[in-house]
Amino acid sequence: MPEALPPRRLSVAPMLDWTDTHYRYMARQITRHTWLYSEMINAGAIIYGDADRFLAFNDGEQPLALQLGGSDPHDLAKASAIASGYGYNEINLNCGCPSPRVQKGAFGACLMNEVSLVADCVNAMQDAAQDIPVTVKHRIGVDRQTEYESVRDFVGTLSEKTACRTFIVHARNAWLDGLSPKENREIPPLKYEYIYQLKRDFPTLEIIINGGITTNEQIAEHLQYVDGVMIGREAYHNPMVMRDWDRLFYGDSGRPIEYEELVERLFQYSRLKIKAGNGVILPHIVRHALGLMHGLNKARIWRRMLSDANLLKNNDGSLILEAWQEVKNANSRTTEIL
Numbered sequence: 001m002p003e004a005l006p007p008r009r010l011s012v013a014p015m016l017d018w019t020d021t022h023y024r025y026m027a028r029q030i031t032r033h034t035w036l037y038s039e040m041i042n043a044g045a046i047i048y049g050d051a052d053r054f055l056a057f058n059d060g061e062q063p064l065a066l067q068l069g070g071s072d073p074h075d076l077a078k079a080s081a082i083a084s085g086y087g088y089n090e091i092n093l094n095c096g097c098p099s100p101r102v103q104k105g106a107f108g109a110c111l112m113n114e115v116s117l118v119a120d121c122v123n124a125m126q127d128a129a130q131d132i133p134v135t136v137k138h139r140i141g142v143d144r145q146t147e148y149e150s151v152r153d154f155v156g157t158l159s160e161k162t163a164c165r166t167f168i169v170h171a172r173n174a175w176l177d178g179l180s181p182k183e184n185r186e187i188p189p190l191k192y193e194y195i196y197q198l199k200r201d202f203p204t205l206e207i208i209i210n211g212g213i214t215t216n217e218q219i220a221e222h223l224q225y226v227d228g229v230m231i232g233r234e235a236y237h238n239p240m241v242m243r244d245w246d247r248l249f250y251g252d253s254g255r256p257i258e259y260e261e262l263v264e265r266l267f268q269y270s271r272l273k274i275k276a277g278n279g280v281i282l283p284h285i286v287r288h289a290l291g292l293m294h295g296l297n298k299a300r301i302w303r304r305m306l307s308d309a310n311l312l313k314n315n316d317g318s319l320i321l322e323a324w325q326e327v328k329n330a331n332s333r334t335t336e337i338l
């Protein structure tokens with residue numbers, strides 16, 4: 001029997017250019033149960049491009065969701081059908097990205113204004129994905145739509161018209177006019193209460209909260225009101241924050257990974273990937289590990305060595321071990337955390 005999937009109590013957010021397969025490999029060494037999400041991939045890239053390049057992932061990355069971008073039900077269905085052969089555990093539709101590039105293609109956050117079209121997309125994706133659940137990630141509103149009712153009606157309509165039962169909600173509006181994507185992750189105010197209210201209004205749906213959450217204490221607090229918490233930037237800039245998640249939020253009594261062990265696995269992984277070819281070079285892998293030593297002495301040396309073009313050009317994973325040795329020496333008196 002296949003192993004049962006853990007609940008989506010914790011997940012790492014889809015992040016373009018960040019949550020690629022190399023980042024996810026590292027995250028998966030740190031947490032066994034947390035759900036991981038791919039970067040957003042345009043449906044068209046899968047249909048007309050090299051699908052394998054966008055969809056292939058390492059053994060053991062699951063539970064893993066693929067996030068698709070698009071607004072054409074036919075294309076989204078086709079991309080979902082192709083992706084369904086790869087072993088993803090969920091396919092997610094992006095209805096929250098405010099980037100102007102995405103708006104031009106009329107998808108991302110502006111889809112929140114077109115709930116019937118979103119329902120058509122989700123239904124087409126679900127038909128094509130067969131038994132892989134299709135979920136939606138969205139905001140609490142777009143532009144000056146500030147009242148709770150807009151997000152309530154969006155979720156209510158989709159839950160009536162589609163089989164989607166999981167809604168991941170970034171607790172901010174997307175302001176499509178005048179703010180950059182980065183500003184759109186910082187300036188519109190966070191309204192966690194809206195997400196708690198969604199769970200009260202739709203108790204049978206799985207409601208996941210996202211936006212501005214960084215500590216285990218905050219996660220524990222949110223879990224009193226919703227089914228799951230999705231973390232983005234903190235899990236990227238400080239990956240070791242995930243180290244206690246299995247124990248704290250999944251009741252796993254296993255030992256959390258040690259830095260030394262993780263560094264050794266990253267070293268082995270980089271050797272394997274570089275040797276296999278496919279255009280993978282050391283910077284592709286280590287750029288996601290720059291925040292790994294966050295909070296330790298000499299974390300800056302680690303970051304500096306792993307982003308030094310001169311050192312990276314040898315394309316030799318031993319650099320990871322050398323940089324680690326610097327950190328290890330500088331922290332030898334605090335060995336309990338290593």
Ligand SMILES: Cc1cc2nc3c(=O)[nH]c(=O)nc-3n(C[C@H](O)[C@H](O)[C@H](O)COP(=O)(O)O)c2cc1C
Pocket residue numbers: 013014015016017018039040067094096097137170185210211212213230231232233234
């Ligand atoms: C670099 C970057 C890229 C992102 N790309 C995506 C994306 O591809 N799809 C998506 O739904 N959200 C994307 N987001 C938004 C995150 O998924 C998340 O909703 C947002 O960062 C808020 O969560 P946080 O405060 O925990 O980071 C991105 C965020 C960042 C920082």
